[in-house]
Amino acid sequence: GVRYVRYIIVAFFILTVIYFVSNSADVTNLRTHIPDSKSPSEGGTNSGTQDASPNDAKVKTTYDPAQFLMAMTPNDPGWDDLTSINKGPRMNATFVTLARNSDVWEIAKSIRQVEDRFNRRYNYDWVFLNDQPFDDTFKKVTTSLVSGKTYYGLIPEEHWSFPDWIDQDKAARVRKEMKEKEIIYGDSISYRHMCRFESGFFFRQELMMNYDYYWRVEPSVELFCDIHYDPFRFMHENNKKYSFTISLYEYPETIPTLWDSVKKFMKNHPEHIASGNSMGFLSDDGGETYNRCHFWSNFEIGNLNWLRSKAYLDYFESLDKDGGFFYERWGDAPVHSIAAALMLPKEEIHFFNDIAYYHVPFTHCPTGENLRTALKCHCKPSDNFDWKGYSCTSRFFEINNMEKPEGWDKEG
C-alpha cells in the first residue's frame, strides 16, 4: 500500500514540474520578441538594434512600445494600468481641434473615443480653434466630455483670408475650373483657408504657444484600441518630431506645381534640408519628381517647436508666396509631409502601428493579432489600409530598413 502512495506522489511531482516548465517556456518565447529588453520607462533606444552588418538589407524594426505591451504583464514596470489615473511624468502637450460650431456632435464622438481609450487617465488639455466664435453649446458639450482643461480660440483674420499678393480673379477662375472637373472641394474657399491655416498657422495661435506637443483630432474619427502608454512622452523620449498612422497618394489635380515650389525652396534654402532625410519616401527619382506620397494629417502627433522653427516657417512662407493654396488646392497633408520628410532626419518620423485609427474612408487597424488582443481593439483586421496598393506605408518601411510587423502579408 505504502508503495502505491509513493508512486502517486512521485507522478504528481513530475506532472507539476512539466506543467511549470511548459508555462515558463511560453513566457520566455513571448519575451524573445522584444528587440531590446528595457521597458519604456527606462527609455529604450529608438534606432533599433545596431548589430546588423551594413550588408544586411533589413535591420530590426525601430523601438516600438507595442512590442513591450505584448510581452508585459500588468505587474511589469511600464505597463500603464487602464483602471487608474497615470501618475508618470507629464509632457507639455495638448489635443487640438479645428472645428465649426456645426461640427459639435461629430467632434463629440471623436472626443469620447480619445477619452475612453487614452485621455481619461492622462487628462491632457484640449484646444479648440475656429474662424468664428464658438457658441455655448459647443463649449458646454466639449468641456463636459474632455477630462483635461479646455480652451477656445478665435483665429485672427489674417490667418484665415486671402493674402494681398493673391490675384482674386485668377483664384476664382481656378475654383470654377476645378468645380467643372469635379475635384473634391475644388470650388471651396473655406476649405482652402482651412488647408492654409493647418499648414502655416495652427501651431502659432496664442493658445498653442504654451505647449511643446500636439495631437490633432478631427470630427468623426475613431480610435479602435486602448493606448497603454503616453504617446506624447514616447515622442519626447525618442526624439520624434512627427508621426502618422495612415499614408497615401495625393490627388494630382490638387497639387500640379507643389513640387516645383518645393524645389525652389530647396534651392534657396539648402541649409534647411536635413542630411539622412526621407526623400526616398517622396520621390522615386532622387527628387526630380514627387510621387505624391504623404502622411494623412487629420491624425498627427507632433512637436510644435519644430513647426515654429525657422526652417519650417521659411518653408511655409516660400510656399505661401507661390500662391498654390489658392491657385491650386494644396492640402496641409502634403505640405506637412514634405516638410517632415525633407527637413527632419528620418529617425524623427514615427509610424504608430499601435494607434488604431479611422477617418473616412480609411482605417489603420494594427497589424499583429497579439497586439490587437492585448489592446482590446475593435477594428476589423481586413479593413487595415497599410499594406494595400494605395498606401505609402510599405515605402516608409523600406526607406527606413524596417521589418514590417509580423502578419502584414496574412491579414487583410
Ligand code: GDP
Ligand atoms: P477633410 O477631412 O479633408 O474632408 O476635411 P474636413 O471637412 O474634415 O476639415 C478638416 C478640419 O478642418 C476638420 O477638423 C474640420 O472641422 C475643420 N474645418 C473645415 N472647414 C472649416 C471651416 O470653414 N471653419 C472651421 N472653423 N473649421 C473647418
Ligand code: MN
Ligand atoms: Mn476630416
